[in-house]
Amino acid sequence: MALQTSEAAILNSSLDPIVVIDKQRAIVLFNPAAEQAFAITAEDVLGRSVEEIFVSPALSQALNGTETASLVEWTTEAGMTFASRLSPVLDVGGLPNGHLLIFHDISAHKEQSQNLRTFVGTLAHDLRSPLTYMQGFASMISMVGTLNEKQKGYQDKIIGGVGQMADLVEKVLDIRKLDPDGNYRLHREPCDVVHMVSEVVSNHVSAAEKKGQKLISDVDQHLPILALDETMLRRALQNLVDNAIKYTPENGTITVAAKTNKDNNTLVLSVKDTGYGISPENQKKLFAQFQRIRRREHFQVKGSGLGLYIVKAVASRHGGSAWVESEEGKGSTFFISLPLEGANLVGAEAQK
Template identity: 50%
Template sequence: ADMLESQMAGELTERQAYFVGKILAGISQMTSLVDNIQDAGRYDPETGFYEIERSQCDLIDIVQRIVANHLVPAEKQELTVTVNASDDVPIISADANMLERAITNLVDNAIKYTPNGGKIEVGVKRHGNDVLVYVQDNGFGIRPEDQRRLFERHTRIRRQEHNRVKGSGLGLFIVRSVAQRHGGNAWVESEVGKGSTFYISIPLEGDNLVVRQTTEHDN
């Protein structure tokens, strides 16, 4: 299907291009569904079997890479996506793959649920003894009664504006699971008609701190 879309096998008619696009979208949705099901089981802090593989982790670099990878789908919806990173964000000891998956889920959701022409900001900042990663949009917003259950397994909000969006209801469950596996949390602040901001907090303590190696020069 990728070869057909790139027209390596010859030029496609408008009708053929339409159906190839539908096939690729279906494959992408199915892949995302399988990944979410697998990760929900692996990352669950209560039942998950996935061991955290810590390394020195640059959250600003991760955020910038994720945003760069989402510019094409954002442009298709005429969305403006920006990065806002504070200078005082330290390198942490964390599982980069887990955090990248969690932040990717938040950016994916923002692109899916923000109306065409909207704005999304992805940021990293230090807040007290925590590092916060946030994804802010100016979309439809979420009702207070729905916010309380958003991060539960298999939860999807039923609204007419969201009918076009497909998903497993596991993305935000994975986000919170990843945050909790690092001793942090995830939550949302939202107002209907104005948009939402999703947060991941990582405490700057314990195993999340980068231990400076002692060398002979230090002695």
């Protein structure tokens, strides 16, 4: 791919690193900003395959396409972080003639984001103890003497409000742990999934009964002992059950299931409700941070919009996935699928 002098001059004057790639995936331009960012000269890379210089499966896959693609972030030896975008270059006939690989320095943004995460995490951690004290002392008020109906109502509001704050604090701390840029490592230990699911269901029976709901457990009693981060997986399942109770109308039914899928060798946890259902449009953004469904039936439901983000992050950290299947007016089923390969080795040892 031949570049005109004026085109090369414009690309070379850009403050963003730019690499021009021909149809054979060879580098034909490596601008000064790229030389400075990656500490390599144009002379050293011109004519070489871009996949040799920038090793990434995502880049190789994108080079086969004909649309602009956002790629992975790149961190240089100097500690700078760049976002990258690959755009096709078309000839006068509209046919692919190469690609532009453009980098944008996001180092400052990454640092600011990290500082904000640290601040929020520290704040949430420091709130933990005071909230625990408040919740405990509020529960002890009735020990002073019999409360009248009005006083009991005030006490319930205090306990409920503090409980919501404590739940939000725990979610913020979970997100800090599970953030892609965080350094949290899963604590995989032998996990009795049958027992864990049973406990989660038992802990939510009271909340379901207050709304006249049926909370049903449908668990394969022969599930093996698995190597999982039980604390985080339990938190994810609790989030799903909490949501099901909150968003299912009175007298509805919620079913919590745990089974193995032999076709793809996975453990599948699911929470099915008879709620209002979710539109396809809302399903696409449901697992993002701070996303909540806006509809009339949910106006009185309180929530942070963080629970499903945590569910997906926990599944992802285990090498699995999370998704929802739903139809408006017919309820929803949320799934967590985790690979058994590797994890079921504990089960094999335990059953010997």
